[in-house]
Amino acid sequence: MSVRKILVPLAGRTEDDEVLATALSVARGFGAQLVGLFARPDPTEALPYLGDGVSGQVIEDLMQAAREGADQASRRVKTALERIATEAGVAVAQKGGEPVLPSVRFLDVTGRRDDVVAAHSRLSDLIVFGEGTTGVAGGTALEAAMMSAGRPVLIAPKKAWDPVGGSVCIGWDESAEAARAVTAAIPFLEKAKKVTILCIGGKELDPAPGSTLADYLELHGVVADLHLVDAAGRAAGEVLLEQAEKAKTDLLVMGGYSHSRLLEFIIGGATQHVRSHATIPVLMAH
Known part of the structure; x- marks a missing residue:
């Protein structure tokens, strides 16, 4: 049994730093790759809820605002991931490059968060979640990873943990x-x-x-x-x-x-x- 791929769903919030630090300590301990996953909302999925009376220009403005918000969140995730890797002296994996372990990699995938997390969890050895903002660690995405994808999850609360499992x-x-x-x-x-x-x-x-x-x-x-x-x-x-x-x-x-x-x-x-x-x-x- 080995741990080689650790998936960390991220949203571009300040809490990401702590869960990333915990996940990276686990990745370094096992010589694994940490994959930071940003699930980008698809703005077109909101169109059926806007109603028939909304003008085309308003729809376009709303979709553009959603795209810009997602772009900003994605950049925050990527920046946090690269910063913590640099501070720890861990390689940042490049698409198509030679596999290096331990390392970090960034993924930006469009779709419903629970569906994206479940799909990418299936070929991950461990999925790490922070506390989130709902008061219940991981929210529905944790259930998607654990129950829909059938993978083990790690809840990393309160602070950056190092080590995990002593x-x-x-x-x-x-x-x-x-x-x-x-x-x-x-x-x-x-x-x-x-x-x-x-x-x-x-x-x-x-x-x-x-x-x-x-x-x-x-x-x-x-x-x-x-x-x-x-x-x-x-x-x-x-x-x-x-x-x-x-x-x-x-x-x-x-x-x-x-x-x-x-x-x-x-x-x-x-x-x-x-x-x-x-x-x-x-x-x-x-």
């Missing part, structure tokens, strides 16, 4: 989603100095599932400690974050959306809680 906690509940997250995280786990398996439940929590995971990880050369945590009636996501933060972890590994997105949205769930409250990097898979 100390790793795994939230283990035996679900298929958690198992996919663990296998996706193997490159991190193999390099980690400390790995902790967290099983959240009641007072009579069975240690067997956690021990089975520890045995699996040992085959990959990873020695993990097992902690059984009584949630005492509290939500699993809340307890999981609390335990990971208490352990001074710099990567939490967990399954995402073991329940449907609609159910999580209505009644809450571990995934939604972690996406909204994480203060440490989180690797999720569905």
Whole structure:
């Protein structure tokens, strides 16, 4: 297992610098290429919503303003990407040039953001998202990458993280989603100095599932400690974050959306809680 391509969807905001710094630290650690992706809105998609009474000149003015706004955002993304690469001494890959690792590359693609992110996620090893502006890390683009494209995602909150994965906690509940997250995280786990398996439940929590995971990880050369945590009636996501933060972890590994997105949205769930409250990097898979 290896990490060779890390996709980072960017929007040209000031928050891009922090998520880029975190993603670049991961790319350098694995000798990977960081691809900064700017999804350029197609102004023609807004035409059906303008109504029949809007004049041709108004439509042209609106489309031109949209194009200019996208051009400015794209330039900000490209500039930020090149600046952080220069500061880190990492090569900027050129189209058609010889592949160099680690490196950074810039992509400007026109289309709906979720569709563009999903399409380019399919052939990426990891997709990195910052907090964004909605209060839920990654927004719908994260769901597109994780659920539509089936790829692992890394939430990089609050600040620039370096390193990512020196100390790793795994939230283990035996679900298929958690198992996919663990296998996706193997490159991190193999390099980690400390790995902790967290099983959240009641007072009579069975240690067997956690021990089975520890045995699996040992085959990959990873020695993990097992902690059984009584949630005492509290939500699993809340307890999981609390335990990971208490352990001074710099990567939490967990399954995402073991329940449907609609159910999580209505009644809450571990995934939604972690996406909204994480203060440490989180690797999720569905």
